[in-house]
Amino acid sequence: MKNSIFTLITALLVFTTTANAQETEATRLLKEQNKEFVPEIIKFGDNVWFAVGHDVSNVAMIEGETGIILVDAGQSPVRMEALRQKFRQITDKPIRAILITHGHGDHFGGIQAFLAEGDNPQVWGRKGALGENTGFNIEARAGKMAGLTYANTRGARQAGIILPDSIHINNGVAPRPDKKRTMFTRGEETVEFSPTHFFTGEREKIEIDGISFELVAASGETYDNMYIWMPEQKVLFTGDTYYKSFPNLYTIRGSQYRDVQSWYQSIEKMLGEDAEYLLPGHTRPIVGKEKVKESLTDYRDAIKFVFDKTIEGINKGMTPDQLVAYVKLPEHLASKPNLIEYYGRVDWSVRSIFTGYLGWFDGNPVNLNRLTPKTEAEKMAQMAGGEDKLRANALKAFEDGDFQWSAQLSDYLLALNDTDKEIIELKADALMEIAKTMVTATGRNYMNSYAIQLKQKTGNLEKK
Numbered sequence: 439m440k441n442s443i444f445t446l447i448t449a450l451l452v453f454t455t456t457a458n459a460q461e462t463e464a465t466r467l468l469k470e471q472n473k474e475f476v477p478e479i480i481k482f483g484d485n486v487w488f489a490v491g492h493d494v495s496n497v498a499m500i501e502g503e504t505g506i507i508l509v510d511a512g513q514s515p516v517r518m519e520a521l522r523q524k525f526r527q528i529t530d531k532p533i534r535a536i537l538i539t540h541g542h543g544d545h546f547g548g549i550q551a552f553l554a555e556g557d558n559p560q561v562w563g564r565k566g567a568l569g570e571n572t573g574f575n576i577e578a579r580a581g582k583m584a585g586l587t588y589a590n591t592r593g594a595r596q597a598g599i600i601l602p603d604s605i606h607i608n609n610g611v612a613p614r615p616d617k618k619r620t621m622f623t624r625g626e627e628t629v630e631f632s633p634t635h636f637f638t639g640e641r642e643k644i645e646i647d648g649i650s651f652e653l654v655a656a657s658g659e660t661y662d663n664m665y666i667w668m669p670e671q672k673v674l675f676t677g678d679t680y681y682k683s684f685p686n687l688y689t690i691r692g693s694q695y696r697d698v699q700s701w702y703q704s705i706e707k708m709l710g711e712d713a714e715y716l717l718p719g720h721t722r723p724i725v726g727k728e729k730v731k732e733s734l735t736d737y738r739d740a741i742k743f744v745f746d747k748t749i750e751g752i753n754k755g756m757t758p759d760q761l762v763a764y765v766k767l768p769e770h771l772a773s774k775p776n777l778i779e780y781y782g783r784v785d786w787s788v789r790s791i792f793t794g795y796l797g798w799f800d801g802n803p804v805n806l807n808r809l810t811p812k813t814e815a816e817k818m819a820q821m822a823g824g825e826d827k828l829r830a831n832a833l834k835a836f837e838d839g840d841f842q843w844s845a846q847l848s849d850y851l852l853a854l855n856d857t858d859k860e861i862i863e864l865k866a867d868a869l870m871e872i873a874k875t876m877v878t879a880t881g882r883n884y885m886n887s888y889a890i891q892l893k894q895k896t897g898n899l900e901k902k
C-alpha cells in the first residue's frame with residue numbers, strides 16, 4: 439500500500455515536472471494576460487459603455503441626449519460590425535461623434551462599420567503640436583513620405599501574423615489581430631484616413647449632444663495622442679499613453695523616436711484629473727480613485743526613472759550596452775503587475791532614449807570604423823581554429839541550452855555562408871527556444887515569425 443502511494447506520488451511529480459518543463463514562467467505569465475482580453479461590455483455610471491476584448495483595442499459608447507458618441511473605432515471593420523450590432527441592442531440613437539484617441543490604425547481601422555450607418559458623425563483627432571511635419575497619424579505618414587515599407591514587414595512579425603495559434607499567445611496588450619484585415623495590410627487606406635475635426639491645443643473643452651468632454655494633449659506612443667476626460671462622470675480615456683504593461687517606449691517594428699519625457703508628463707496630467715475610472719486603449723479598465731492613482735503613479739515613476747537614469751548614464755559617458763546594465767527598474771516598481779514587460783521592455787527603451795537624443799554612434803571610437811561582418815566572422819573562425827570548430831561551438835551551445843550564444847555564433851557562420859542550411863535551421867531553432875523565455879509578446883512574436891521565415895527559406899519547414 440505504502441509502495442503504491444509512493445509510486446503514485448512519484449508519477450504525479452514526474453507528470454508535474456514534465457508539464458512545467460514544457461511551459462516556461464514567461465509563457466505562463468503571458469497566457470495569464472489573456473484575461474485582459476475576454477470580451478465584455480462594461481457599464482460605468484448612467485451612460486458610458488466600455489467594450490473590451492472585441493478587437494485589438496477597446497471601444498466606448500457614450501449615450502447623449504439624442505445620440506451616441508464613440509471613443510475609438512477598433513482595427514477590424516468585421517469585428518467592429520459585430521460590436522456595432524451589440525451596441526445597437528443597447529440603443530438605436532444615431533452616432534453624433536467618434537473621438538479617436540490617436541492615429542494608430544488599431545484605433546480607427548474599423549470605423550467604416552460605424553460610418554456606414556450614414557449619420558455623418560463628427561470625427562475628432564489630435565494634430566500633434568510639433569511644428570509643420572506633424573499631425574494626425576504622423577507616424578505612418580512619415581514612413582510613407584520617406585518611401586519606407588519595411589516597417590510593415592517588421593510590424594507583421596511583431597504582431598505574429600504568420601504564427602500558428604499553437605505558438606501565438608497574444609500581442610502583450612491585445613489579442614490577435616483579425617487575420618483577414620489588419621493594420622499592416624491595409625497600406626494606403628491607413629494613411630489616407632483623416633478626422634473631420636481637429637484638436638490642436640493643450641486642452642479643449644467641447645460639448646457634444648449635451649455631454650462635456652475635455653480633450654487633452656497627451657503624447658506618448660504617438661505625438662498625436664490625446665486623452666479624453668469626462669469631468670462629470672469622472673471617466674478618463676487614456677488612448678495608448680496608458681495600458682497594463684510596461685509601456686512600449688520603443689517599438690521593435692521601428693518608428694521615429696517616441697518622446698519618453700512627454701510620455702511621463704502626460705501621465706502626470708492624467709493624475710491631476712483625479713479620475714474614478716481609467717479606461718485604457720488596451721487592457722481592462724481600472725476602477726476606483728485610489729487604484730487609478732496608484733496605477734498612474736507607478737507608471738509615471740517607472741517611465742521617469744528609466745528616462746532620468748538613462749540621461750544620467752549618458753552624461754557619465756556610457757554606451758547603450760553599458761546603459762542597459764545600468765538602468766534597472768527599482769524592485770518596488772518592477773514587481774508591480776501593471777508594469778510587467780508584456781509589451782514594452784526597459785532595456786529596449788534605454789537604447790531608444792540614447793538613439794533618440796544622440797543617434798547611432800555610441801561614443802566608442804572603435805565603432806566608427808568597424809570591420810565588416812564577413813571580415814569579423816573570418817577572424818572569429820580563425821581564432822576558433824577554423825570554420826568547423828566554430829560550427830561545432832554553435833551546435834554545442836545549442837545542446838548546452840545556451841541559445842543566445844548559439845544564435846550569435848550562427849550569425850558569424852551565416853556571414854561566411856548565408857546558404858548554410860544546417861546553420862539557418864540552428865539559428866531558427868535557437869530563436870524559437872529564446873522566444874519561449876520571453877514575456878514580451880512583441881519580441882516573442884518577432885523571434886518566432888523570423889524563425890519560421892528562416893525555415894521557409896531552407897524549405898525544411900515540414901521536417902519539424
Ligand SMILES: [Zn+2]
Pocket residue numbers: 495542544545678719720
Ligand atoms: Zn493601440
